[in-house]
Amino acid sequence: MNDEARISNAELSKLADDLLSASCIKFGSFTLKSGLQSPIYIDLRQIISYPKLLEQIGAAYLPLLKDLKFDRIAGLPYAAIPIATAISLQGNYPMIYPRKEVKAYGTKAEIEGEYHAGEIVVVIDDLATTGGSKFEAIEKLTGAGLVVKDVVVLVDRQSGAKESLEQAGFHLHAVLTITQLLNYWEKMGKVEEAKIVETKKFLKQGK
Numbered sequence: 001m002n003d004e005a006r007i008s009n010a011e012l013s014k015l016a017d018d019l020l021s022a023s024c025i026k027f028g029s030f031t032l033k034s035g036l037q038s039p040i041y042i043d044l045r046q047i048i049s050y051p052k053l054l055e056q057i058g059a060a061y062l063p064l065l066k067d068l069k070f071d072r073i074a075g076l077p078y079a080a081i082p083i084a085t086a087i088s089l090q091g092n093y094p095m096i097y098p099r100k101e102v103k104a105y106g107t108k109a110e111i112e113g114e115y116h117a118g119e120i121v122v123v124i125d126d127l128a129t130t131g132g133s134k135f136e137a138i139e140k141l142t143g144a145g146l147v148v149k150d151v152v153v154l155v156d157r158q159s160g161a162k163e164s165l166e167q168a169g170f171h172l173h174a175v176l177t178i179t180q181l182l183n184y185w186e187k188m189g190k191v192e193e194a195k196i197v198e199t200k201k202f203l204k205q206g207k
Helices: 009-021 044-049 051-065 080-091 132-143 161-167 178-188 193-205
Strands: 025-031 037-042 072-075 095-098 120-128 147-156 171-177
Touching (some): 009 051, 009 171, 037 193, 051 147, 072 080, 080 120, 120 132, 120 161, 132 161, 147 178, 171 178
Parallel strands (some): 072 095, 120 147
Antiparallel strands (some): 025 037
């Protein structure tokens, strides 16, 4: 089944509305990590200030995870760690996370949490853009003897990550796509039409 078919219209509406009202989605001119100039910016770090939204987002991942085989989830720092924690609590999935910087003291761990070589982990992140940050994390996880097959995100920006990951043998699953969100906001009149048109044009250029 297509990932997009897994979220009901009611769930899509609530998530789209709540992400907008929590300022997790902004329109303007923004430089992305990839260096691209984007008319839309998705900042899911904001959700830690909205407990109910964080809980709702965690629950939205569960239908996708139920069909995957894995031993643990791995949240990527920093934005996805609260999301992975919400998923862990609601789905009872053990969680780990690769550190951005290796500890220079104590255990000098590259990965926090309990894990065993040979286990399958699902990478949890907030967004997928080009896929670059996913590869960095996957390298750390596989370097520790873990197996990665799937990456699950809340929003696929549809900027090449799915294709890049598939080429490398990984599967990207997204709760929502940026197109779904834009179409909903346009239909409901939640965002100015000019901003929707500009964003859709930008996304098309990236393909």
